[in-house]
Amino acid sequence: MHPESSNPSKECQEMFALLSQYLDEELPPETCEQIRSHISGCAPCVEFVNSLKRSIELVRNIEREEQPAPLPAAIREELKAAYKKMLSVRRGAPAGC
Numbered sequence: 219m220h221p222e223s224s225n226p227s228k229e230c231q232e233m234f235a236l237l238s239q240y241l242d243e244e245l246p247p248e249t250c251e252q253i254r255s256h257i258s259g260c261a262p263c264v265e266f267v268n269s270l271k272r273s274i275e276l277v278r279n280i281e282r283e284e285q286p287a288p289l290p291a292a293i294r295e296e297l298k299a300a301y302k303k304m305l306s307v308r309r310g311a312p313a314g315c
């Protein structure tokens with residue numbers, strides 16, 4: 219009994235787990251392809267990815283010379299927040315993914 223909790227599809231959750239790597243281009247081509255094909259059919263994920271990209275571009279502009287490496291923890295937090303926001307927007311809508 220959790221009327222508040224929206225359960226994203228498992229697939230969306232997996233996408234989320236992979237997305238930060240995806241945006242860092244650390245994934246094998248197959249996985250990238252899998253993500254792309256999911257996203258192309260999933261509007262909430264599209265929005266999510268767009269917001270991720272914006273966040274990451276901001277960070278890269280700032281830290282470009284310093285840290286070409288994995289995403290900083292702050293950004294991961296940012297991504298989680300964005301993800302939750304996305305899910306809350308979806309709440310009440312039919313599960314699309």
Ligand SMILES: [Zn+2]
Nearest residue numbers: 230260263315
């Ligand atoms: Zn999705």
